[in-house]
Each structure stands twice: as C-alpha cells, then as structure tokens.
Amino acid sequence: MSKNPDDLKLAIEAHLALATGAPVTVRALEPLGGGACQDNYRVDVTFTAGDLAGDRALVLRSDAVRSLPGSIDRKDEFAVISAAVAAGVTTPTARFLARDLVRPGAHAYFLDWADGTAIGRRVLRDADLADARRGLAGRLAVELAKIHSITPATSAVPLAPAVPDFLAFTRGMVETMREPRPALFLALQWLEQSPMERSEVTLVHGDFRTGNFLVTPHGLTAILDWEFAHWGPPMWDIAWITMRNWRFGQNKLPVGGFARREEFYEVYEQHSGRTVSRKDVHYCEVLANVRWAAGCSHQGERYLSGQESDLELIAIPRRGVEMEFEALRLIEKGAP
Amino acid sequence: MQQRPDKTELLTAVARFLEREVKPAIKDPALAFRVLIAASLTGIVAGELQTEDAATAAELSRLARILPEAATAIGLEGQLATREGRKEALVSLNRALCDRIRSADFVKDPQVWSHVTLTLRGELFTSSPRFDTSIDIE
Numbered sequence: 038m039s040k041n042p043d044d045l046k047l048a049i050e051a052h053l054a055l056a057t058g059a060p061v062t063v064r065a066l067e068p069l070g071g072g073a074c075q076d077n078y079r080v081d082v083t084f085t086a087g088d089l090a091g092d093r094a095l096v097l098r099s100d101a102v103r104s105l106p107g108s109i110d111r112k113d114e115f116a117v118i119s120a121a122v123a124a125g126v127t128t129p130t131a132r133f134l135a136r137d138l139v140r141p142g143a144h145a146y147f148l149d150w151a152d153g154t155a156i157g158r159r160v161l162r163d164a165d166l167a168d169a170r171r172g173l174a175g176r177l178a179v180e181l182a183k184i185h186s187i188t189p190a191t192s193a194v195p196l197a198p199a200v201p202d203f204l205a206f207t208r209g210m211v212e213t214m215r216e217p218r219p220a221l222f223l224a225l226q227w228l229e230q231s232p233m234e235r236s237e238v239t240l241v242h243g244d245f246r247t248g249n250f251l252v253t254p255h256g257l258t259a260i261l262d263w264e265f266a267h268w269g270p271p272m273w274d275i276a277w278i279t280m281r282n283w284r285f286g287q288n289k290l291p292v293g294g295f296a297r298r299e300e301f302y303e304v305y306e307q308h309s310g311r312t313v314s315r316k317d318v319h320y321c322e323v324l325a326n327v328r329w330a331a332g333c334s335h336q337g338e339r340y341l342s343g344q345e346s347d348l349e350l351i352a353i354p355r356r357g358v359e360m361e362f363e364a365l366r367l368i369e370k371g372a373p
Numbered sequence: 374m375q376q377r378p379d380k381t382e383l384l385t386a387v388a389r390f391l392e393r394e395v396k397p398a399i400k401d402p403a404l405a406f407r408v409l410i411a412a413s414l415t416g417i418v419a420g421e422l423q424t425e426d427a428a429t430a431a432e433l434s435r436l437a438r439i440l441p442e443a444a445t446a447i448g449l450e451g452q453l454a455t456r457e458g459r460k461e462a463l464v465s466l467n468r469a470l471c472d473r474i475r476s477a478d479f480v481k482d483p484q485v486w487s488h489v490t491l492t493l494r495g496e497l498f499t500s501s502p503r504f505d506t507s508i509d510i511e
Contacts, residue, residue, distance in 0.1 A: 217467045220489045222474040230480065281510065286503075288510050298511070352410045355417055355500045362493045362506065368480075370508055 039076065039099075039140045042066055048138055049080060049097065053147075056133045059086030069096065076101055076139060080147070094150035096129070099139035103344040105335050106210050107243075108264050111144035112136075113196055117266040118148075120194045120240070126183045128260045151259035153251030157285040160252050161294045169256045174296030175304045176257045177250070177278070182308035184260075185271040187240035194240065196268060203269055204228055207324060210331035215338065220361040224327045227368045233270065233317045241269040246283035247293035275305065275313060276321030281363050282329060282356075319372040326364035333357035384419035388412045420499035428495050429459050435488045436466040443469035 040048060046063045053061040062083040069077040078097040084090050100111050109117070111134070118131040129148040138145045154160060161170070187194065204225070211221045243265025251259040277283070279291045279298065287294035292301040302313040337354035339345045378386075391412035399405040433453070437444040447465045452458030470485070479485045497504045 217464065217471040219467060219470045219474060219485070220493055222471045223480060223486070223489060226474060226478070227480045230478075288505065291511050348407050348410055348414075352414050355414070358493055358496045359501050359504055362490070362497060362504070365486075365490055365493070366506075366508060366510070 045078075045139060049082075052135050052138055053082065053084070053133060057084055057087040057089070059084070061085065064092070066097075076143075079150070095132075096148040096150060097139070097145060098148060099145035100143035101345070102140070103339045103342060104264070105332055105339070106213075107206065107267070109196070109266060111146055114263050114266065115144075115146045116194050117196065117240070117263045120187050120192050121184060121260075121263070124183050124187050126180055126260060127257060128263075151251050153253040153258040155248055155251050155261065157248045157283070157294070160247055160250075161285055161287055165254050166252055169252050169254055170295050172256055173252065174292050174301040177245075177293075178301050178304035179308050180257070180260055181242075181245065181271075181274055182305055182311075184242055184245075184274070185239040185309055185311070189238060189268050192240065196240075196266065203273070204324065207328045207331065210328065210335065214331055214334045216334070218330070218334075218357075218361060220365055221327055221330055224323060224361075224364040224368060228320070228324055228327070231320065233272070233320050234314055235270070235272075235317060237271060237311075238268050239271045241267055241271060241273050243267055243269075243273070244277065245274040246278045246280070247285060247295070248283065270317070270321065271309070271311065272314065272317040272321045273325070275302075276318050276325050279318065280322055280325045280329070282326075282360060316372045319367065323364050323367045326360040326367065330357040330360035330364065333360065381419045381422050384415050384422070388415040388419065391415065417500050420502075424495070424499050426456075429463060432492055432495075433459060433462060433466065435491070436463075436470060439484060439488060440466055440469050440473065 039045070046066050049063050049066070050061050063080060064083060065079070065081040067079050069079050076099040078099075080095045080097050082093050082095055084093060098111060098114075115131045115134045118128060121128050122130050129151045132147045132149075134144065134146045136142075136144050154163070154166075160166060207228075208225055211218070211225060214221075242260070242263065244262050245260075249260070249262040250257060251261065278293050278301075281288065281291075284290065284294035290296055291298050305311070306313055333353045333356050336350045340347065340351040389412075391408050396405050396408045396412070399408060433449070437449055443466060447462055449462050449466075452462040473479065474485070494506055497506065
C-alpha cells in the first residue's frame with residue numbers, strides 16, 4: 038500500500054531535509070495522471086539550503102506495484118537519467134534517490150519539473166505548437182544521437198544487459214500471454230529467419246515516442262520515461278518512434294505522427310556518425326509491434342492480477358490486435 | 374429472458390451517454406480520458422455481441438481445415454453445440470496452430486497466412502473500426 042498523502046508529505050520532508058541538511062517544507066503534493074506505468078506525483082517544495090534553496094517544483098516518481106516485463110526499477114532509472122544528463126540529453130535531472138518513501142520496498146526519486154505537454158493528440162494537433170512541430174524531428178534526432186553515444190564500454194551505468202537477446206525476450210512475452218495468438222508466432226518466425234544486419238549495442242531509451250517527450254510553443258523541453266532503457270541496438274529507438282501506434286492517426290507522417298522519415302534520419306546520421314539501415318529499421322518495426330502487442334496483453338494482466346485498478350490497463354489488450362496486424366502488414370510489404 | 378432492448382442496444386446507449394453527456398461535463402482531463410475509454414470499451418463489447426457468433430463459427434471452420442487432426446482430437450463436432458464449447462475449441466485450436474507454427478516454417482504458407490490476417494481483420498472491425506488495413510501505409 039502507498040502511504041496516505043499526509044504521511045507521504047512528512048516522509049518527503051524528512052527525506053529531503055536529510056539529503057540537503059536543512060529543513061524542507063512540502064507546500065503541495067498531488068498525483069499526476071497520464072502515466073499508465075509508474076506512480077508519479079507533483080511536489081511543490083521549499084528548500085532552505087543548498088543549490089535548490091527557494092521554492093521548487095519537482096516530480097516524485099516511484100516504482101509501480103506491478104510493472105511490465107522489461108521495465109527497470111527507479112534505482113536503475115536514476116542511474117540511466119544521470120548518465121543521459123551527463124551526455125547532454127534534454128531530460129530533467131534526477132535527484133534524491135530514496136527507498137521505502139512511497140511504499141515499502143519501492144525506490145523513488147525526484148525530477149526537476151519541466152513545462153510542456155506530452156499528450157500525443159495535442160503534440161500533433163495543437164495550433165500553438167505548430168512552430169515547435171516543425172523543428173521537432175531535428176531536435177529529437179540530435180537527442181537520440183546523444184543517448185546512443187552512451188555505450189557499455191564508456192559508461193558506468195549499472196544496467197545489466199537486461200535484454201541480452203531482444204528477440205528471445207519478446208518471444209518470452211508472447212509465450213506468457215494468456216491467449217495463444219498465431220499472428221505473433223508467425224511474426225516471430227519471420228524475425229528469426231531474417232536477422233538484423235548490424236548488431237551494435239548502445240544505451241537505448243526503450244520508449245522513445247510521441248507521448249514521452251514534453252513540448253511547449255518554443256520546442257522540445259524534455260525527454261521523459263526511461264523505464265524501458267537497456268543496452269541494445271540503436272535502431273530500436275528509431276523504429277519505436279516510427280511505429281504506427283505512436284503516430285496517433287497521422288499515418289502519412291511516420292516519425293511520431295509529425296515528420297517524414299528522411300528529415301529525422303538525416304539529422305540522426307549527421308550527429309551520430311551512424312548510418313540508418315532501412316532494412317534494420319523495418320526489422321525493428323516488426324519486432325516493436327510484436328513486443329507492444331504482447332505488452333498490451335501484459336498491461337491487462339496488471340489489472341486482472343488485482344494489483345492495479347486503472348481502467349486504461351484492462352482496456353489496452355483489445356488494442357493489441359492493431360499491433361499484430363501491423364507486424365504482419367510490414368512483413369507482407371517487405372523492407373524498403 | 375427479456376429480449377428488447379437487446380444487449381447491444383443497451384450497451385450502445387451507455388457508450389453514447391458516456392461519450393456525449395458524461396465526458397464533456399468532466400473537468401479533470403485524466404478522468405475525462407478514462408470516461409472515453411469506458412465508452413470505447415462499452416462500444417467494443419456491443420459490437421462483439423453482434424459479431425461473435427458468426428466470427429467464431431467462421432474462425433473455427435478455417436482452423437478445422439488447417440488442423441483437421443487437432444479438430445478431431447478435441448472433438449470439435451461435439452463442442453460446436455454450445456457457446457462455451459465453441460469458445461473452448463477456439464482456444465484449443467489456436468493453441469494447436471501456435472504449436473504448429475513453432476514447429477515448422479509457416480511464414481510463407483498462404484493458407485495459414487490468409488486465415489490469420491482474415492481473423493485479425495474481423496477483430497479489428499469490432500475493436501478498432503477506424504483502423505486502416507490497407508497495405509501501402511509508409
């Protein structure tokens with residue numbers, strides 16, 4: 038059980054006072070809607086000492102009771118974010134890692150508040166974001182190149198190679214679905230028969246898509262949601278943001294529903310020094326659809342287990358069919 | 374059991390009420406979003422109630438053609454009599470099809486491929502009616 042708001046407020050004040058060596062007041066605390074995965078709160082805090090002295094807005098992010106397979110905990114996420122910040126990625130600084138703060142056994146940390154909206158429909162359609170949308174593909178490509186500059190060889194991020202074999206991991210997710218879905222087994226078979234051309238390994242954000250970054254009329258303000266970060270093929274992130282589900286109906290703009298592929302790939306290639314293999318992106322897009330189809334089913338399990346009660350979770354499995362169809366459609370259509 | 378209004382009519386009315394009357398009255402965007410989800414789920418169930426009998430029968434007969442031995446082994450003929458039996462048979466035969474796909478090369482098998490995509494199209498028709506199923510999306 039999560040703490041009640043009064044106890045949580047006191048626990049936050051005690052934790053932050055200990056971390057900064059001076060009294061801290063929590064002025065406001067409210068749960069943040071939107072995240073189907075982790076427990077997030079907005080916390081307005083007054084610090085009396087240190088770099089942050091004064092009134093600050095923070096986000097408290099805690100482990101959910103039950104997460105999806107492949108999800109890392111807040112302790113590893115904290116380390117990933119710190120490495121990303123050090124690499125110059127536009128993502129809010131993570132601070133004050135804690136354990137047992139929101140719930141016994143759960144890790145949690147605080148993020149600096151960032152302005153903007155992440156809601157897909159608004160990012161793609163709001164009139165006051167039109168200018169921001171024009172620069173978005175380039176900005177995100179630069180951010181992604183920075184994320185992919187972090188490699189197991191050059192970084193101390195303590196991520197286990199959580200997913201040593203991405204395909205095997207995805208197969209595991211399909212095998213453990215409540216219902217046998219032949220479409221996913223067909224797609225897995227195709228994936229096994231047509232491996233990727235390149236097998237470079239970098240830090241992969243893992244959920245790099247419309248909905249997981251904040252935009253204001255001035256442009257991109259933050260990359261969010263590092264819960265599925267892992268060491269893996271960089272083309273994974275490129276395929277994930279072009280996956281049809283994250284276009285929110287704007288099918289003619291494959292990059293997140295707001296840009297064409299070329300403008301995104303070109304900037305990414307310039308800044309990463311890496312070539313975007315169309316064939317590998319196609320492969321990863323098939324795999325991404327299989328993985329998210331299985332993920333949809335597992336989101337439903339989080340509800341059906343009785344551990345989570347968000348209506349969105351039990352609604353998601355019916356959407357899985359779209360990803361199944363899309364995986365087969367991409368196979369049928371073939372690599373560009 | 375009372376027949377009219379039938380289940381689909383009732384659920385469609387609930388979906389419409391949630392979407393048109395409840396959602397606009399809610400200020401909290403996270404809650405409004407969940408009301409929209411509730412409306413969508415109610416609409417999906419209404420659609421499934423209308424299509425499931427025909428869709429299940431068609432899927433079972435295609436599965437029986439692809440997997441005649443498995444169909445005999447589970448006693449498909451006997452199971453067709455009740456809705457519970459048909460549901461059970463559907464799960465068993467789909468599991469058998471997954472096993473078959475695991476054990477041999479089916480990616481290029483036109484019969485299996487067309488069965489699977491036809492089934493998905495039927496499911497999309499009720500769960501995501503606006504989903505564009507044309508091949509040439511970029």
